[in-house]
Amino acid sequence: MQDRFEQIALYRWWRRSVVGRVDHESVMARITEDSGWSPRYAFMVMMSAGIAVLGLLLSSPAVVIGAMLISPLMSPILGLGFSLALFDFSEMRRSLTALAVGAVAAVIFTALIVALSPLQAPTSEIIARTRPNLFDLAVALFAALAGTFAIIRGRGDTIVGVAIATALMPPLAVVGFGLATWNMPVLGGAFALFVTNFVTIALSATAMARFYGFGHHLTSQQSWTQTFVLLFVFVAMAIPLGISLKQIAGEAVTVNQTRSFLSERFGADARVTQLDIDFDADPVVVRAVVITPRGRMQRTAALQEDLTSRLGKPLRLRLDQVVLEPGAGAIEAQREEIRQAGDAAAIETQRIAALSQMLALTAGTTADGVTVDRDHHRAMADAVPLPGASLATYRVLEQRAAAQADGWDVVLTPPQMATPTIAFTGSADTLDAPAREAVLVSAWAARRWNVRSLGVPGLPPASSEQAPEEAPEKPTLVQRRALAVAALLRENGIAPLPAPAAGSRFALRRIDEGETQP
Template sequence: MEQTHTTPSPEPSSSADAEVTRPKGRTTSFTLLRALANLRKWWREAVIDDVDQNEVLEGTRSESLYTPRYVFMICMSAGIAVLGLLLSSPAVVIGAMLLSPLMSPIIGAGFALATGDFDWLRRCSRALLYGSVIAILFCAAIVFISPLQTVTTEIAARTRPNLFDLLVALFSALAGAYAVIRGKMGTIVGVAIATALMPPLAVVGFGLATFNWTVFGGSLMLFVTNLVTIMLTAALMARFYGFQTRLSQKQTRVQDVGMLVAFIALAIPLGLSLQTITWEARATNQIKAVIEEAFVENARINQLEIAFDSDPMRIETSVFTPEFERSAESEVARRLERILDRPVAIEIDQFRVGTDPGAAEQAQLEQARAEEQARASAERIRNLAERLALVAGVPIEEVTLDRDNRRALADARSLPGLGWEGYRALERRAAADMEGWDVRLRPPVAPLPDIPLEDGALGETGTDTLGLVRWAASRTRLPLTLTGRGEALQNAAQQLREAGIEVRTRDDGPRDRIVTGWANGSAQ
């Protein structure tokens, strides 16, 4: 009898078993794609759909166009910025940032770029161009007429843009675009401070007015960096929030490539600049270390000035040391040339101090105090020159200053209705708080007052008038003629001669007064 053997068919596996047998890589990819799909769905429904795009676009459009208010705020912000830079006052510069309206057209240009609204983009570009030119010219005019045209620390800080500046503009633009999209416009104030759009333009105006093209180019590069970065970042944020665009898919890809190229074009020179700054910082630390090693342990470096751009690189420093090192300059220069791989010219001023461990620090403190006193003295002298020029009605360049002998002199212009007493009061005002200084305001020559007498003698009024005549003669350095009678005439002449004034007398005048005049007949 034939036997038939049957093989039982395998039971179908459960879904759990199928999941286990699926390749691990495909499972991970499937899970990640599903998570991304869920995230996109949530972003579209919970975030994008919650944004009123028409309201955002209209609000941004209204704030980003060229208007009379925009021009006025540009001028006010530019004026405050350049004055803050000239005074090296960060607080004043921040005030200019708060007023600057430049942020709005830059953000508007970014949204116009993202939505393909080229008419809006053209209007924003015009507002930016006109506003920037107006700000530069307005600042240049202020600097041109200003007596202060020195490159301050606030100005110098905006002449060397680097990659960090691009990152600051990037983060600020992200915050600014988010504030616009979510309706948090108050945040723009903080963003404006961070990106500092107006101060770089003010520095461009400074460079233009002083013909300092290094300052001009560096600050212009910083402004362009901020402008382009903010605009492109705003465009990307608008895309991210799903703002509708008029561009085709091909045009969108071309735009994306253009944005990427623009970022790279900015990042490369800024990265090189950052690399240079980093090298200079590292070189400065190496220079300090080499100089310290050339002296004994208790020596201290007081000042260090390095001109990296010169050839050879120039280094000037002063060192407080218990022991002089005669070969210090040659030894330090030799070591630095080997470390930095470039020629070095170094000048070290050595100041000998005691051997006490704290002597160098004490000398350094005394040096710092002396420098602070010198700066304060220089400030007082500058204020004196400004006050003297102001009361004399002349440019500050016409004020003569003799710092060694502590003298200041200016020839006053003729002021209608102002007599000798008025000019003397102006001189006293200019000399206020300048004890030890001989401040002289030389007035224009005019007729002198007669000296009244009381019972044939100098009374209180006569003495005051004589003092005014003595002041006038000492300022003009002209000889006098006194006409009167008796002892009063001789007493007046004697007081004037003791003051170093040349006097001629005539004893045939009236008895109730002494007639005064210039011996050469000036202004009679």
């Protein structure tokens, strides 16, 4: 077949001017030397990961770029790409091992740093690496082609720019951040970005290596297999990334349409100074601040209805209208905007103070006893014992406080006390409304106390680790009741454990971590 191609002038030019100018042995020696695992490689990965996560926490692009420059992850990925081009399974295993070791070390090291750090709020640098899209694939593709060209043609200085463009280490650092803070959306998005980058780089290196004559000894079947795998993987990655890009573009269009709508309704004399849209809420929440002359004020309900019709999707509009008196001009509007920006922090502080006072009154403590997490909109307090109050009372108090704290997660930890009694009547083995509520209150209290397990009287020993359908073939009445309670506990994140049977009326028993059940 090669003799047949020799009759084609383009093929002869390619063999002579492209493949013939490459020292394949020296290129592969250089790739093999840098693509494996070594103590130096592990040390540089951890140092790069440490710099990256600190830059992300500080929201410093310069520091993040520094981490990209010293990251050695590019070498094993290029080694993987060339091993795919050559069908060299030994080098493939070697490169994959180095990549896996580096990735795991980076994630664990960054998670440790974040866990010990007082700064654990997601920054703009972190958020920017949680939503991969089709453009990220394109950047990785072009950068990988440039990097592979530089390696093959001996222009190593280009690798510096490639390292910055592909950004392999920052996504891994964000994965460590998500692991340390148990933020699964951040962890999943950053991991998807890392996989997108490294797979694109490896496959692009494979394609470029074949173009420069690496793997020319492969059979026609092996070459077609490579081509099919390359096309399949790129298409498989491009589809979800394209959907993500479409979603991001749709959100940008929605923001522009909303801003245009508000500008049209309030007129040229008004100014939209703040516009935030929460696309994760259901329905979508639009928060806006508009500086407007008094004569142009609008009813929020009417605006919400018209904006819903304009966008074609349900939403909630939270609109603050800052009123300018008649005769106020552009200078007054700018002054009002500056004053509003300066007052924003004070308004937020006042709101948090009011929330703390409300939760303190609910918990029966002082405002100093309330812990407020501004970044995650979470307020927590330990309730003091109230005369005659049960666990159900504290749960209702938490629900009422949460209803008043719009947009905040309220956690009220009740004092230590007995869980409510669960009662079955006659020969019933299902939970009626009062019994179901008692189980739900018990599960809620266990979560607030950080108790992971509750003892269920009469629960068969094997059922604590099995699903309900794997219960004894002929359970007794006591066991059937216990299994019904156990199923509801599992639904609410509490592990049921066996406890001694106690008749038709019983309370769930606390089993703290490390304690063994009877």
